[in-house]
Amino acid sequence: MSQPSDWVLRWQHLLPAGGRVLDVACGSGRHMVWLSQKGLVCTGIDRSAEALAAASRYGHAVQADIEGGPWPLIKNGLPQTFDVVLVTNYLWRPLFPVLLQSLAPGGILLYETFAQGNETVGKPSRPDFLLQTGELLQLCNGLRIVAFEDGFLPNPERFVQRIAAIKPNPQAADAGPAGRQPARYPLSLK
Numbered sequence: 001m002s003q004p005s006d007w008v009l010r011w012q013h014l015l016p017a018g019g020r021v022l023d024v025a026c027g028s029g030r031h032m033v034w035l036s037q038k039g040l041v042c043t044g045i046d047r048s049a050e051a052l053a054a055a056s057r058y059g060h061a062v063q064a065d066i067e068g069g070p071w072p073l074i075k076n077g078l079p080q081t082f083d084v085v086l087v088t089n090y091l092w093r094p095l096f097p098v099l100l101q102s103l104a105p106g107g108i109l110l111y112e113t114f115a116q117g118n119e120t121v122g123k124p125s126r127p128d129f130l131l132q133t134g135e136l137l138q139l140c141n142g143l144r145i146v147a148f149e150d151g152f153l154p155n156p157e158r159f160v161q162r163i164a165a166i167k168p169n170p171q172a173a174d175a176g177p178a179g180r181q182p183a184r185y186p187l188s189l190k
Contacts (some may be wrong), residue, residue, distance in 0.1 A: 005088045009077045010188050011164045014108050015040060017084030020058075022073070023104055023141065024066070025090035029055030035086075044081070045072070070128035071098050087111045091129050096139050106169035110162075111142065115150060124171060131161045139164045139185040146185045 001008075008031060013067040015021075019040050023031050026044030028051045035058075036042050044058030045066060046052050052061040064072040081104040091113045103109055116132055119125035137148055143165035150161045166185060 002030050004031050005112055005118055007162045007164075008034075008086065008088070008110055011108070011110055012038070013188065014146070014164065014166075016083050016108075020084040020104075021084040021086060022080075023055075023059075023101065024085065024087045024095075026055050026061075027051045029058045029061075031065070032058035035059075035084075041085070043073070053107060066095055067092050071095075073102070081107070083107045085109050085111075087113065089113055091131060093139075100140075100143070100167070103143075103167040105167055105171065107167045108146075109140065109165045109167070111140075111165075112160055112162035115159045116159040117152065121157040121159070130159075136161045136163045143167055144185075147187065 015038065017039060021035050021040045023029070023035070023042060023044040026032055026046050027048070029044055032042040032044050032055050039089070043062065044052065044055045044059060045062045045064055046055065047065050049063050052063050054063045062072055069097045071143065072104070073078060079098050079101045082102055084107060085099050085103050087099065089112070114124050114130050115132050124130060128163055135148065137145065140163055145163065145165050146163050147164040148162070152159050
C-alpha cells in the first residue's frame with residue numbers, strides 16, 4: 001500500500017485527535033490505514049468492492065456509486081457529518097455540495113486532485129476530470145482557506161490543485177465577540 005499524500009501529511013497537525021474522517025473514493029485505504037494508526041475513526045467510501053475489502057480493515061467501508069446513485073451516508077435526511085473530509089485524486093463536481101455538507105462545524109476539508117495542464121503530461125486528460133484554474137477556491141467559498149496550491153509537481157509529473165479549508169464553527173472563538181482570541185491554524189511549509 002502506498003504512502004499517504006504529501007498534502008495530507010503536510011496538514012496532519014490540523015487533524016483533531018480521535019476525530020471522524022470521511023475518505024471519499026478511498027480505494028484500498030492508503031489514507032485510512034495511516035489515519036486509523038493516528039487514532040482517527042475512518043469511514044471510506046468507494047465503488048470498488050475489491051478495494052474496499054482491504055480498506056475495511058482500517059474503518060467502516062461503504063460501497064456505493066456516488067456518481068450514479070444517491071449519497072449513502074444520510075442521517076435524518078441530511079448527510080452525516082465528519083471532522084475531516086478527505087479527497088485525493090478524484091473529482092466529481094456534482095458531489096461537491098454534499099462534501100461540504102458532510103463537514104462538521106470546525107471540520108477540515110483536505111482536497112487534492114488533478115488540474116488543467118495535466119493533459120500535457122498524462123492522464124487524466126479529459127476536462128471533466130481536471131480542475132480549472134482556481135476552481136477549488138470557488139468551490140470552497142464560505143470556508144476558511146488555510147492553504148491553497150495550484151501548480152505542477154514532478155515525480156510523477158502532474159498538475160494539481162489542493163486545499164486545506166475549515167468549515168466555520170459558530171461556537172468557536174473566531175466567531176465570537178471582538179477581543180476574543182481568533183482560532184489559530186498553524187501553517188506548514190514542509
